[in-house]
Amino acid sequence: MTPQPFTVADVMTKKVVAVLPGADFKEIVAAMERWKVTAVPVVEGEGRVVGVVSEADLLLKEEFHDHRLGLVEQMRRLDATAKAGSRRAEGLMTSPAVTVTPEASLPRAARLMAAHRVKRLPVVDAEGRIQGIVSRADLLKVFLRSDDELAAEVRREVVEHLFPLSHRQVAVRVDAGVVTLSGEVRDGALIPLAARLARAVEGVVDVRCVLTAADRG
CATH class of the missing domain: 3.30.1340 (Histidine-containing Protein; Chain: A;)
Known part of the structure; x- marks a missing residue:
């Protein structure tokens, strides 16, 4: 008999800091600072995840603050320049969000994080509604x-x-x-x-x- 594997539901954080698509830039920064997180899910309706705003997304505004891009670089970095010019979560977020289900195994969650170079994943149900958040640190809890x-x-x-x-x-x-x-x-x-x-x-x-x-x- 194979040992019963832990799932994302066993280690995820159920209390989630999320923002609405209309949340403004400073509101998002304040939420990250208050709750000491590096990314927040963007939710609409009854908690359906539509994207994620990370520190990297927000820092694009600082990167392009006093840097004028040439036409070639603008074309090459259309997504980045669009985010840099946005003021609300709906324009700043990365969408669609990379998510995982509560039933997923810990190795699957780790592979998703590595493949998409993210530090945390929103945990969603079959309808895409937020259930929790799982981070790299959460995946290491089994070693405690x-x-x-x-x-x-x-x-x-x-x-x-x-x-x-x-x-x-x-x-x-x-x-x-x-x-x-x-x-x-x-x-x-x-x-x-x-x-x-x-x-x-x-x-x-x-x-x-x-x-x-x-x-x-």
């Missing part, structure tokens, strides 16, 4: 699980399922997130699988597997 908690899950979800007849001969130790599996098991063919499944447990940093197969001769 205690060694005892990790050891108990590895034993319950991996060792006892794979080795029902010899699980009592298997020792599971965890030190700073590193799992060590030792002892003798009846089915040596399952040892590589045990190592892979232990590594898949959320919060495990690494696995050291020194299990051996019992000599039946």
Whole structure:
């Protein structure tokens, strides 16, 4: 049995700082400063996410404040110059927003962040309504699980399922997130699988597997 993976819903922040499309520039800056965030979702209607305004979007106004662009550069950076000339969220935001669902796995959220070079993702339901926000720091929360908690899950979800007849001969130790599996098991063919499944447990940093197969001769 594969260990049950954590989802975005397990680690996301449910209290979300968001702005409306009509929010003005200074209102957005003030919200970011007050709540110590680097980006805010833009929502309309019943909380449907239509975009995201980030610090990078806002800084374009400063970048072009006293810098006149040539025609070629204007054409090359149309989106940036448009944002620099905007005063409200609807013109400043990046749209469509890169979002993730509560049921998504943590690796999927991490891949989305890396692919789109963003630090946080709005979490939305099937209708696109805001449910929370997940940041890079949130994705690292699983590594705060205690060694005892990790050891108990590895034993319950991996060792006892794979080795029902010899699980009592298997020792599971965890030190700073590193799992060590030792002892003798009846089915040596399952040892590589045990190592892979232990590594898949959320919060495990690494696995050291020194299990051996019992000599039946």
